Amino acid sequence: MYIGSTDHRGLMHCLWEIIDNSVDEALEGHCTEIDIRLHPDHSASVSDNGRGIPVDDVPGIGLSGVEVVYTKLHAGGKFGSGSYAASGGLHGVGASVVNALSARVDVEVDRSGKTHRMCFRRGEPGEFDDSRSRTPNSPFTPFTDSSALKTVGKVKKNVTGTRVRFWADFQIFPSTEGFSWENLLSRARQTAFLVPGLTINCWDERGSEILHETFRFDGGVVDFADWLASDGPVTDTWHITGQGTFTETVQVLDSDTGHLKAKEIERVCEVDCAVRWGIGYDTHIQSFVNIIATPKGGTHVAGFEQAILKVLRSYVDKSARKLKVNAKDGRPEKEDVQAGMTAVVTVRFPEPQFEGQTKEVLGTPQIRTLLSRIVTEWLDKKFASTKRDDKQQTQLLLEKIVGEMKARVSARIHKEISRRKNALETSSLPAKLADCRMEDVEHTELFIVEGDSALGTAKAARNSQFQALFPIRGKILNVQKASTADMLANAECANIIQVIGAGSGRTFDLMQARYGKVILMTDADVDGAHIRTLLLTLFFRYMRPMVEAGRVYAAVPPLHRIEVMAKGRKARELIYTYSEDELHRQLAALRKSGRTWKEPIQRYKGLGEMDADQLAETTMDRTHRSLRRITLADEEALRQAEDTFELLMGSVVGPRKDFIVDEAAHLDRTRIDA
Template identity: 70%
Template sequence: MDFVDYLAPDTPVTATWRLEGSGTFTETVPVLDERGHMTPKAVERECEVDVALRWGTGYETELRTFVNIISTPKGGTHQAGFEQGLLKVVRKAVETNARRLKVSTRDASEKIEKDDVLAGMTAVVTVRLAEPQFEGQTKEVLGTGPVRAIVSRVVEKQLTALFGSTKRDDKAQTSLLLDKVVSEMRARVSARKQKEISRRKNALETSSLPSKLADCRTDDVERSELFIVEGDSALGTARLARSSEFQALLPIRGKILNVQKASISDMLRNAECAAIIQVLGAGSGRSFDLEAARYGKIVMMTDADVDGAHIRTLLLTLFFRYMRPLLDAGRVYAAVPPLHRVEVIGAGSRKNEYVYTYSEAELQATLKKLDKAGRRYKDDIQRYKGLGEMDADQLAETTMDPRHRTLRRVTAADAEAAERVFELLMGSDVAPRKDFIVAGAANLDRDRIDA
């Protein structure tokens, strides 16, 4: 159980369960008789089964199998028996709760498959038996046939008892697990129906891309950039500011779905999330293929305010949960638009020039520097409330032109921190959020609340 908790990469959906049992089988082995001849003899063997497993919020499967103290990384009959018993119990539980789960037992496309059950599972399966038979010289695959049926029976018996338990915790956890399995099944069915959104579109297929995408002309993936832009007003300015040779634009309407709380099927049904997945062309979740991504850089370009930060966090959560390889490869960026524009009056016949600052501290430091140098500037310093307030040349110069802009590369650690904050502030668990609000109430500055 400790090993499972150590291996588990995600937030738990169920507790770590222990399944134990044993069974016997008869095996014919050659034995030396009194005369020194090898003769076949039936020997009764005992097989002890010890399994620890749990499910988490993710979709990756971490399964380790052992025979006695020997690791079997390629599985064998004990792994096959474990998966067989697991699938049988979960299928039966889904059928029993079909009405609550809104699953049709007559629809063949809604049948639970092994991958649906294994998604998000971490398990360690150990069997102990005398003289195990292995396949090959490396002993990586268990070949003793009767072990499969014994492991399957133990898993089926113990898990059936858990699913039939009347304890409140057990009922809550098995209910969440069934919801997760059914969600995985629906996501798989949805992904099959939306197969086209996980393929890179060639020139003849561009009509199937979202109409709101302003694509670029280049086929060079490493050079191309996709700007995810907040709102139509910013899109209009960005169209004039971009270099259409290698910069593509995809507008999103405000705040996208909070995928931290939504199921995979809900995420795929959401128009904004589906459009992002479709435009990137690399799929999502376990089917995500980094090599198929249509753009070398993904740039989140949102307003420099609280709402813009919220939208970036939502996008980061989507990338972290369903397109993690993009973050690991360092291909996700946040644009850094300026907050202020200071118009410095030119001396003599020189034209006025503009200085952009990106924080209140930088603005004050710039003004002090200008005062010290004897440079005059206009008092009406422009404060940008959104990207749409900029002219195209201003947006290009400060935020989009590779020669002048600043981009902040987002790492997996950044996205993981964003997900933790999101889980706290907008997740399903209410108690930690209440504790956070109560603990921070004394630090609230009333003057920062909008009237």
């Protein structure tokens, strides 16, 4: 019930409980550094420089604060005591549950100039004999008459902190389960973003090489949202903050009667959110309550989403004429408004109600209304701003939402005709498409060729059994700058999406793609490279799964043809080269062997200059051709691709100008066709 499961997730949750206790100290301003270590003996330790767990006896209980925290439910510093204004604690059970599920727990506290220590075995306090080794199996003597918090050292009076080391109980957790280094780093990075100024050090000592990472961020949720976003910006990252109060009824112990009674308490809730929209269409929302992640959302996320949808819908309605929204387009839905949105939603208030100790869903109902009001007021001010930058960003955002709405409506209408057509339905595909006969998608290829002249040669050069051809007229729309609606209105882009047959954007279904390979076959000149870049931009923005699956290729047509003269028994020979360096190497080899060639050497400037046999042999025949596969190997490659497309094809001119100026010195002028 308290940790969710007894597998890997439950084990990590035990570690989170101990870490969160230290983070709560940081939230109150008493802790600046947390150290987390994964030890080779399957244990983990967490230390901080906070105030330290109280070591004095708790009135009315007769036990030290350390023993109460680690053995009694509902007795933590966050439960009804007012020690913490806002914390991740629910019932004051985290530390005691970890203790109960551990074969051994060692707690050391620096406080009042002394170091205090207490050990537990499966939740029972006592003493271990560690003369041989420090393990959960060391001889253990439980306390019987009374508990003792031992003093094991001295520290300076201004030095405080807590150190906790625990060994998971393999009677509960499978011995094959271990702590995840990757999950620990993700959680530590996330916490460092949410608590500006907190330093978190992580060590993994389990392998032959000790791993170490340190996290510290001072920018808060704005930096967090910028880090999460992987696409170019439509808006800046907006920082939404506010504070509100609400009342709730809680059960409080009456000191006179000793019974619980209902009492109305006023709570203060602080809201700290960051939201931005990018040119992509994926939605990424991360939510937190008192630094505790709520991956399944809750009332705070519901209030945030409600406000975003309500406000943006109203401004789309107000600007319907300017945005060219018709009645048939309907109204923006939640998925339209959240397309390309990255948001970090955090709230802080005392004693939050979660659905279970795993704290995946916030249940406090009053937070929904409070957060919706704060976000609505902030957005209304942003849209009413007369600043030029604010007006430009809000207009771009509304255009993006309308574009997503129209794309959704268009995708629904064209869903069926964008699938692979049978013989009776081929008329719905573009007339320019020269389709192949084979229906086995795995073996089919679609060549997107530049111009009708290249199409004529390619038709004669292709194998019509599995190779399809589709010509485009020159340079297509730059979709990095254009809205989704403009892209769909462009005939060339719409035809390419229809020919591939798998939809676009969020509706793209890789399983419905009509061809196993898409090969971009353009001329080997500057214009051809530009057209290839425009096509790649279209695939990257609206058909990215094709790129991620490695199904998009660039053809590599030759640059030169060397006609080698016959000599002796050696017959006349044709040699194709694909770069200037390769040309010079071939010519040097021919000179060395005493061969001569026909001058001038032919330089291909376009696919239309080749005859069908030459095109088939060099570029289309599977046995001889070379293809360049376009891939996104990992997340870092994705970020680099996003940055590159935004630099080369985006709407911001300044960085592109700087790039051109910087790279001009490396340009080989002889490679420009003029």
